[in-house]
Amino acid sequence: MKRILGLAQDCIRRAACGGALRCSLALAAVASTAAAQGKALDRDLTPPPGPTPKLHVPTWTRATLSNGAELVVTQKHDLPLVAFSIDFIGGSYSYELAAKLGVASFTAQMLSEGTTTRSADELSDAQQLLGTSIAAFVSGESGSIRFTALKSKFEPALALLADLLVNPIFPAPALERIRGRTLVTLAQQKDQPNAIATNVFARTVYGDAHPYGRVVTEQTVRAVTRDDVVAFHRAYYRPGRAVIAVTGDVDPRAVRAQVEKALAGWAAGGERPTFAYPAVPAPRARAIYLIDKPKAAQSVFEIGEPGPGRDTPDYYALEVMNNLLGGLFQSRLNHDIREVKGYSYGVGSSFAFGRGPGAFNASGGIVTAKSDSALIAFMTHFRGVQGSIPFTDDEITQGKESLIQSLPARFSSVNGIGNAVASIYTQALPETFYQDFAGKIAAVGRDDLVRVARKYIDLEHLNIVIVGDRATIEGPLRQTGIAPIVVLDADGKPVVVP
């Protein structure tokens, strides 16, 4: 009886915020509970949910090390594991020269090419024997060096990581090897329609002047010297912009001393970047940018434009709206273009939410013969979320609940927790972000969804990038009348039409 009452209250609470299906589920609950008390099973009754589990956000301690790095420690003792990461605020967008794109990645790779006391092979063997692997990478707005290991291997693995970080020797022959392998990868990307679409989209939307529009090329890769790598290491890997996260089966009293000791040779210094980017190019009229891939079985679509940064007050409304447009499997785009029309194996949409104007992007692989119909469907759904197809109560409930109730999944592994905690600091979020999340999502209203869809999906200036079989798709795409067609090559340069 208590359960029935609880569910009935749940029904009322959810109905108040518009959850029609939830309400019907809760009512079904009453019937189902009755059935469980002895009546025959009626499979038509959807079993009701139990009481919503209480959210347990991990708690962490925070300290500033003597070299200026932030240290956050989160305990999790159910398994003998420790995740260790040093995340750097800012990445290649802030610290790479346009002519030397690739130097950040080269430097990260070269950390494991030898230190003042260990050869590259010795570093590799030591990691293998510890059953761990130290990963280093730099992306656009952050960088990281990290490992996860058994608790019993934490201290020796930490000592190895510190050696890579502080004492690398960057042997010149290793740079040439890495450069050679990178050139092969770049050549292979020219055969890969998804990679072509991603690169052309970035260049088309942001242009050469904005870091978001820059793409690593053979030319920039060839321009990187060993001196560049040494200089990048010296400038970038600094404790002043580092957030160190230690997560797992550690003794919180000992861990600070362990980290201080391991990183004793890492000199203080380093500023946090301002993320002051140049302005994005003035929006251009909507156009289809077509890259020919003769006889392609699919057309790869990337449609979008610059979006808001992560600090937008519309973040929560956009998350819910995007979930309904193209985030969920049952989102409008995927449901219609994949499930109903059968044009694709999957389409979706996202907002990148960078420290700058990260892109809105809707994408997917479309069977060649239906490229025109799919484009019409994309446009229909962009207009739909802007008001022409009203959101149902159940859509909105689903869009919110899927975000709110999936939060605990982020806290199931030491890596997940470490990332969740570190991102508070690397993305400059409030420390109560996770506790506040459900309330902020719940507060998003129907009008907010339509408002942000109109504000951030600018239909008149969409960049529609399509990589596919031009001979088959160009005519039908033109016939849709959606936008003029500009033919580009795989580097995003205009092709002179014969």
Added chain:
Amino acid sequence: MVVSRTVFVAYGLHLSTPPMISIRKSSPALFLLLTLATLPVNAQRAGGDAKSAASVRIPFERMTLANGLDVILSVDHTVPRVAVDVWYHVGSKNEVPGHTGFAHMFEHVMFTGSGHVPYGMHDRLTEGVGGDNNGSTTQDRTNYYENVPSNYLESALWLEADRMGFLLDKLDSAKFAAQRDIVQNERRQGTDNQPYGRAFEIMTAALYPESNPYSWPVVGYIAELQKATVNDVKDFFRLYYAPSNATLAIVGDFDAAQAKAWVARYFGGLKRGAAITRPTVTPPVVAAEKRLVFEDRVQVPRLYLEWPSTGIGTGDTYALRALGQILSGPRTARLTKALVYDRQSAASVNAFDNSAENAGVFIVFVTPRPDHSLAELEATTDSVIDRLKRDGPTPEEMAKTSAGLEFGFVSALQSNLGKAEILNRSLVFYRDAAHYQTDYERLRTVTASDVKRVANTYLGAGRVVLSVVPLGKPDQASKLASSVKVTVSPDGGHYIMESR
């Protein structure tokens, strides 16, 4: 092979693993998980501490319903979520030649609603409440899972029971045709539109005779997918989707007594299925080397080598895994060191064993750097393997292959679904849900002489050597004169390997 409801992007770009899996929706994370579970422990191994750790343990309870459904329950209250994972012991090997891709297409149909579950409700009660779902198909088995907040366990069980018992009640040809289109799109995205996307299919077709149930790709051939009918679905369902051919693992935050009551309530009334005749998969014998060349839309050629190895039933699968780790991966692995670091003739190299339930293959593939031919890479690869066959691995190499085992296992314990997959795999393939401990022990105790022996036993002269070369540049193949050209049949139904 694994293929799935949603995409997985992983193999198009990276090709570090063959397309042995098909998935309902795109999910690189799922792909990694499936790869992990297929190989019960992580790819990192290594030695050191000699004894098996106490941490290599997943507490569980097992029960069997009267209709034959095997149920495994493993409680873990760490996070308020629960995984429901159903395995059916059916995969592409249960298909018949000419009707390939059916088991996987069926997996898609399983998400379109059932007798008491309208279309859309499955996603509504999983993803729509903060959970997720997917399914995947291999040569040997098909799985379906839901990860949900723990208060949605009962509805997840209701969903799985309904499609196990009542799928056909609501199935019509329109629903079926829609999923058939989607699967064709999956194939286009994962295979036909990907550089090198056909390489593994070609090697498999060359290695196994056409009648062998492991000879066709899990995702199937386009022409045959188009032929599939709704009646095929019905026959397939009745035979293979019975509780007596299924296992159900529930892992996570729940009350065991309550879960058992729900399982009995929703699954108890379903009918046991007819006896199933399992297909006979004869391990292939390749008497002599088969050399092939395939022209693809690529700028960089690539060399593939594939040998028949063994199924998981023989004990050699453990040493073959160690052999893969000794050959490629870290910079001190033998092929990686020789090709990528010392000679710098290759941009990358991968070597691994892929053992399925009844047979397996050992695969090496190498991507050259400019000015290095596939013939040169083949010669280097062969000389490295020959040296290993002659001298065996060093004690240090053996120590490295086993040192990461415990970490790999303990890491997997952080995922409810990861544990469910380990338990289901153990139960379905070994009839013992705790068999993963045996796997672990046997991996840990592989010796240098075991590795030397399996290298000599399996990496012999009988193999397939495939050069994938740019269109119009067959001369980039290794030993073109003795290679047979491969083309795709006009209907996309199979590969033609012409003799000269």
